[in-house]
Amino acid sequence: MLTDSLTRPAVAASRLPTALKIAAIGAIVVGLFFLPRYVESTYALHMMILIFINVIMGSSWNILGGYTGQFSIGHAAYFGVGAYSVMMLMQYRQIAPWWGIWVGVLAAVVVAVVIGSICFRLRGPYFVLASIAVAEIFRVTVLNVKGVTNGAEGILVTEIPPLTIGGTVITDWFSKVPFYYAGLVFAILIIFVTWLVRESKLGYYFQAIREDQDAAHSLGINLTFYKNVSLSISAAFTALAGSLYAVYVGFIDPGTVLGIDVSIEIIMIGIIGGMGTISGPVVGALVLVPLSEALRSNMITDALMKAGVVGEESKVGVFLKEHLSQAHMLIYGILVVIVILFMPQGVLGFLKKLTTRKARS
Amino acid sequence: MPLHPLCERAMSVFLQSMISGILIGGVYALIGIGLTIIFGVMRVINFAHGELLMLGMYGTYYLFTLFHVDPFVSIIIIIPLMFVFGALLQKGFINRVLAAPEHNQILLTIGLGLVMSNAIMLAFTSDYKILSTTYSSSSVKFLGLSVSTPLVISFAITAAITIALYWFLLKTDTGQAIRATAQDREAARLMGINVKRMSIIAFGLGAALAGAAGSLISPTYYIFPQVGGGFTLKAFVITVLGGMGSIVGATLGGVLIGVAESVGGVYLGAGWKEVIVFILFLLVLLFKPSGLLGKSNV
Numbered sequence: 045m046l047t048d049s050l051t052r053p054a055v056a057a058s059r060l061p062t063a064l065k066i067a068a069i070g071a072i073v074v075g076l077f078f079l080p081r082y083v084e085s086t087y088a089l090h091m092m093i094l095i096f097i098n099v100i101m102g103s104s105w106n107i108l109g110g111y112t113g114q115f116s117i118g119h120a121a122y123f124g125v126g127a128y129s130v131m132m133l134m135q136y137r138q139i140a141p142w143w144g145i146w147v148g149v150l151a152a153v154v155v156a157v158v159i160g161s162i163c164f165r166l167r168g169p170y171f172v173l174a175s176i177a178v179a180e181i182f183r184v185t186v187l188n189v190k191g192v193t194n195g196a197e198g199i200l201v202t203e204i205p206p207l208t209i210g211g212t213v214i215t216d217w218f219s220k221v222p223f224y225y226a227g228l229v230f231a232i233l234i235i236f237v238t239w240l241v242r243e244s245k246l247g248y249y250f251q252a253i254r255e256d257q258d259a260a261h262s263l264g265i266n267l268t269f270y271k272n273v274s275l276s277i278s279a280a281f282t283a284l285a286g287s288l289y290a291v292y293v294g295f296i297d298p299g300t301v302l303g304i305d306v307s308i309e310i311i312m313i314g315i316i317g318g319m320g321t322i323s324g325p326v327v328g329a330l331v332l333v334p335l336s337e338a339l340r341s342n343m344i345t346d347a348l349m350k351a352g353v354v355g356e357e358s359k360v361g362v363f364l365k366e367h368l369s370q371a372h373m374l375i376y377g378i379l380v381v382i383v384i385l386f387m388p389q390g391v392l393g394f395l396k397k398l399t400t401r402k403a404r405s
Numbered sequence: 406m407p408l409h410p411l412c413e414r415a416m417s418v419f420l421q422s423m424i425s426g427i428l429i430g431g432v433y434a435l436i437g438i439g440l441t442i443i444f445g446v447m448r449v450i451n452f453a454h455g456e457l458l459m460l461g462m463y464g465t466y467y468l469f470t471l472f473h474v475d476p477f478v479s480i481i482i483i484i485p486l487m488f489v490f491g492a493l494l495q496k497g498f499i500n501r502v503l504a505a506p507e508h509n510q511i512l513l514t515i516g517l518g519l520v521m522s523n524a525i526m527l528a529f530t531s532d533y534k535i536l537s538t539t540y541s542s543s544s545v546k547f548l549g550l551s552v553s554t555p556l557v558i559s560f561a562i563t564a565a566i567t568i569a570l571y572w573f574l575l576k577t578d579t580g581q582a583i584r585a586t587a588q589d590r591e592a593a594r595l596m597g598i599n600v601k602r603m604s605i606i607a608f609g610l611g612a613a614l615a616g617a618a619g620s621l622i623s624p625t626y627y628i629f630p631q632v633g634g635g636f637t638l639k640a641f642v643i644t645v646l647g648g649m650g651s652i653v654g655a656t657l658g659g660v661l662i663g664v665a666e667s668v669g670g671v672y673l674g675a676g677w678k679e680v681i682v683f684i685l686f687l688l689v690l691l692f693k694p695s696g697l698l699g700k701s702n703v
Contacts, residue, residue, distance in 0.1 A: 115508040166690055168507055169450050169649075173641050174690050177683040180638060184683075188676040304634060308515060315512065374527060377519025384513040385501055 076228055080221045089220040095333045096227030097289050102313030102325030103234040104281030107241060109311065110320035112274040113254025114164070118175030119282050119310045121159070121182045122152040124302035126283025127290035128186065131199045134291075140205050145287045152283030153276045160272040167257070176304065183302035198297025223292045230288065234281045238322050241277070250274050254320070282310070305373070312376060316383055318390025327391055332376075339372035421550050422671040423664060428556040430663020431563035432618050436636060437643030437655035438570065439614030445587035445650035446607035447503060449510045453494075453518030454640045455633030457612045461487055461619025462628045463525060466536050469623075476536060477558055480620045484613045491612025492605045499608060500601070518633065526630035534628040541624050559621035566617060567656060570610075574652065583607055587650060635679075642686040648695055 080089060101123070108114050129148030133139040139147075163174040186193045193199070204217040217223075241247045249270045252260040261267050290296045300306070309332075317327030337343075345364045387394035436458060443451050451457075464483050468474040474482070498517060502510045544551040574580035585593040586603040594600045618636075626632065643662050647654020665685060670678035 109508075115511070117511075162687070162691060166694060169511075170645070170690055170694055172450070172508075172511060173645060174687060176638065176641075177686050177690075181680055181683045181687075184676070184679045188674075188680070308519075311512070373519050374523030377516045377523060380512055380516030381498065381520065384505075384509050384516065385498070388505060388509055 073232065077225075080224055086220055089224050091333065091337060093220060093223050093227045093292060094337070095329045096224075096231040097285050097292070098313050098329035098333050099231040099326055100227075100234050100281055100285035100288070101310045102317070102328050103231075103238055103322075104278045104285065105310045105314045106319065106321075106325050107238060107250075107281075108274050108278035109314055110324065111238075111241065111247060111254060112250040112271060114271055114274065115172050116175040116275075116278075117172055117304070117307050117311060118177075118179035119278075120302050120304065120306035121179040122156065122279040122282040123286035123289075123306055123310070124179075124182055124186065124296075124298070125152045125155055126286030127296045127301040128193060128199075129283070130287035131201060131290050131296055132193065134201055134204070135199050138205075140207070141287070141291045142207060145284065145291075148283045148287040149280045152279040152286075156275045156279035157272055160275045161268065164268050164271045164275075176307070179302065179304065179307055183298050186302060187298045193298075196297060196299075198295060198300075200295045201291075202294060204291065223288075226288060227292075230281075230284055234284075235322060235326070237277065237281070242322065246270070246273065251320075309376075312380060315390055316379065318392035321390075321392060324390055324392055331391065335375060335379075336372045339375055417550060418671060419668070420548075421552075422667045424547070424550060424552055425556060426664035426667030427660055428552065428560040428663070429622075429667065430660035431560045431567075432621050432659075433639060433643055433663050434656045434659025435563055435566060435614050435618040435621075436640045437647065437659045438567070438652055439611035439618075440640040441644045441647070441650055441652055441655040442583070442587075442607050442614075443611040444644065445652075446583060446590075447499065447604050449499060449503070449514070450641070451608075451611065452511055452514040452637055453521060453633075454611070454615055455635065455637030456518040456521040457487065457491065457615035457633075458619040458636050459525065459628075459630065459633035460490070460521060461616030462623045462626070462632065463529065463619075464616065465620040465623040466534055466628050469536055469538075476538065476620055476623050477562060480562065480617045483616045483620045487616030488609040488613040490609075490616075492609035494612065495605050495608035500604065503604070518637070522630045522633055529630070531630055536623045536628065538624050553625065555624040559625075562621060563618075566614070570614075571652075579603075579606065583610075639682065642682055645686060645694075646689050 079092070083089065101119075105116070105119050108116055126145070126148035129151050130141050130144035133144040133147060134141055159175075159178050163171055163178065166174050187195055189195070206217065207222075241250065249260070249265050252263070252265055253267060253270060257267060286301060290301065313325050313328035313332055315324075315328070316331055317324035317329075345361070348364070349361055383390065389397070436454065439457075440451055440454050443449060443454075461483050464486065465476045465479045468479040468482060469476055494517065498513060499510075502513050538555070540554045543554045545554055545557055546552075547557075572580075574584055582593070582598045583603050583606060585596065585598055586600050586607075590600055593603070639662060643658040644650075644655050645658075646661060647656070647658035662682060662685075665681055666678045669681040673681065
């Protein structure tokens with residue numbers, strides 16, 4: 045449903061008139077804004093919030109990895125900086141999250157510029173390895189400076205101060221609805237920013253760097269500067285996702301927001317849909333979030349049992365019920381292997397290929 | 406001149422940490438050599454390297470608990486098993502992405518690593534396992550310093566494996582063909598070397614070395630499905646330190662990282678030793694990305 049806006053000089057999609065595309069996107073956005081009025085289920089809202097956060101994570105990585113071709117496996121660093129900034133400010137300084145979030149974003153940009161100036165001297169696999177090392181340095185440091193970050197125990201925030209404007213309470217954060225709107229607005233914002241980047245001179249510089257660094261350099265593009273710009277945008281939104289996640293869940297520790305698993309999840313959202321497209325991360329989030337939720341909540345085992353594939357009392361059934369929810373990364377791994385081997389352009393690219401093949405025959 | 410007693414103690418702490426660093430560094434070298442051979446021959450960075458080591462650990466653990474095979478004897482079984490496993494991985498998966506963009510190769514190995522660690526978790530739960538032999542906590546006296554027995558044995562075996570490996574790579578036809586492939590894949594192919602076969606052997610060799618390292622450290626480390634991640638990162642540091650693709654470099658890099666970790670752990674606290682390793686890594690990446698030994702010379 046979202047494939048339309050995005051595939052550029054593409055095949056099937058470009059036949060849709062622009063006006064229709066804009067109308068469709070507008071309809072989806074309006075629909076999403078009114079959704080909480082009609083959907084009461086907190087579980088559905090929870091899923092939507094997770095999808096929004098994932099869209100923000102994937103899209104922001106996509107700006108650096110997909111459009112600029114700089115393959116970072118260390119985005120957990122920015123996610124964690126955002127998460128820790130907002131939580132530490134809230135817990136120890138009583139600063140409300142809607143201010144703290146911007147501190148987190150600012151901190152992530154500062155960190156990004158420092159890291160970028162150092163690591164962008166490296167290329168290819170060396171850059172990848174450096175990005176991992178940086179994220180690990182952050183994780184281990186946060187783990188060790190217990191006095192500041194509470195170390196491995198993490199930070200738990202149970203109460204968010206109510207948001208008031210001029211004395212009237214806007215929200216007390218008890219329901220999921222305010223988080224839903226925060227996620228939705230930020231997700232729309234990052235998609236809009238990605239579009240803006242793609243259509244601007246900046247985006248052309250980024251893509252020139254992705255296609256051929258040396259050629260871009262010889263045409264007068266300042267490589268380190270534009271890579272840093274790309275990383276800063278990317279880091280800012282990753283931090284936004286991180287802080288939104290932290291406030292929503294209410295608990296963070298070094299492993300859940302700074303671990304290499306986080307970096308890998310961010311990349312997977314970016315690549316499973318298709319790198320370097322606007323809708324890729326959206327598709328990635330729509331695939332990954334329901335999948336991992338289904339695994340975590342044992343939905344797949346239940347479905348297998350209902351379908352009679354495995355008996356409820358059988359050894360296999362009991363075993364799956366106990367362990368499959370822990371091993372949701374197994375499915376992630378299998379998914380990555382399949383995508384890389386059979387659809388290296390991501391799900392979107394794969395579908396496009398299928399449709400063009402059909403059109404030809 | 407006799408040393409002041411305090412000074413003497415400080416000296417012995419330093420020497421102690423140096424020696425355990427060198428001993429554990431030997432095992433690190435094995436891990437690094439495996440990664441560097443794979444990179445040298447295929448230009449693929451194997452992000453599942455630590456997971457291969459983890460498989461070696463589990464293999465050793467179950468050989469020990471079920472069949473009472475001593476962990477150091479079990480490498481005789483683990484090495485060929487892991488070689489076959491690595492060869493199959495290369496034939497079934499890695500081989501298909503040799504011409505693909507770098508990030509796809511990286512993601513594929515990450516995906517394979519996730520599958521391995523989570524399959525193990527599914528099969529054996531995520532509980533920490535401890536392999537305790539009769540000599541696990543014993544130590545030997547060496548020049549007035551006490552050194553852990555399993556570390557000493559594992560270092561001796563590591564040295565033997567490394568020597569055998571050097572002999573294989575330098576003296577045998579297959580070994581020379583592997584080195585030729587690493588130097589210039591295209592030229593090697595033109596010379597009639599079966600490059601595809603060399604790639605399979607190289608990956609098998611890398612996996613076997615990682616598996617052997619896993620066996621050797623299993624008496625001294627906790628065994629759990631996620632143990633590999635840390636070793637993958639360490640393997641990167643080691644290979645970059647020695648120069649990607651350089652076997653001599655990886656050997657030295659392994660020992661260097663072992664010592665840096667051990668000495669750093671003693672003086673800065675165990676929690677910080679990883680930070681030291683990564684900062685060292687960044688410094689090398691930035692100032693001498695070709696590694697401490699310079700150009701690659703597999």
